[in-house]
Each structure stands twice: as structure tokens, then as C-alpha cells.
Amino acid sequence: MINHWWDAFGAGPDAPDTTVLLAMIAIAERPPAERQAWRAFFGHLVFRTHGHPLAHLPAEHHGLLGPLKPDNWGYIRESCTGSGEAGCGAFTVSWMVGLNTGPECGV
Numbered sequence: 001m002i003n004h005w006w007d008a009f010g011a012g013p014d015a016p017d018t019t020v021l022l023a024m025i026a027i028a029e030r031p032p033a034e035r036q037a038w039r040a041f042f043g044h045l046v047f048r049t050h051g052h053p054l055a056h057l058p059a060e061h062h063g064l065l066g067p068l069k070p071d072n073w074g075y076i077r078e079s080c081t082g083s084g085e086a087g088c089g090a091f092t093v094s095w096m097v098g099l100n101t102g103p104e105c106g107v
Contacts, residue, residue: 027038043049045065054062064072 027035030038044053052065054065059066064076066072
């Protein structure tokens with residue numbers, strides 16, 4: 001059973017429980033080593049267990065890891081649905097370090 005009452009933050013129509021359901025079909029049945037890698041990835045980028053992943057860079061270089069504003073939210077959403085601009089639909093390591101934030105990717 002999942003309670004939905006705790007979600008007091010709304011930055012769009014996406015709900016955290018949707019992410020859990022998608023993770024169940026995308027990650028849960030992967031081999032243990034892959035699941036462990038995804039756990040670390042989520043911890044680093046989503047739960048930020050060791051602080052903001054780009055704290056060592058100026059805020060203007062945080063790209064998609066900056067504050068969740070309409071531009072970032074829209075680009076992330078388009079990338080998830082496959083409706084993003086050509087060449088930008090798949091996330092790469094470069095956006096994680098703030099390099100893939102130019103106008104060619106709509107950010």
C-alpha cells in the first residue's frame with residue numbers, strides 16, 4: 001500500500017509513485033551489480049546523499065541539476081517521453097556535469 005498524502009511539492013504532473021512504478025519495470029529485475037549501480041546513481045543525483053553533485057561548480061554551470069525550473073523540467077520531461085530535439089533525447093554523462101546545456105539541446 002502506498003500513501004499519497006505526503007506529497008506537498010508539485011512541480012508538474014509527475015508524481016513520485018510514478019517513478020517507483022517505472023523503476024520497478026526498468027531496474028528491479030536487472031542483475032544485482034546493475035541494480036547496485038543504479039542505487040548509487042539515484043543516491044548521487046536524486047537523493048544527493050553526499051550533498052549536491054555539482055556543489056564544486058558555480059550555480060550557472062549546474063545545467064539540468066540546477067533548480068527545477070520550467071526550462072529544466074520541460075527538457076527532462078521531453079527526454080523521458082522521447083519528444084526531445086534530435087540528439088538530446090538520451091541523457092549522457094555530459095549533462096550530469098553541466099556540459100550538455102547549450103541551445104542545441106533546448107536548455
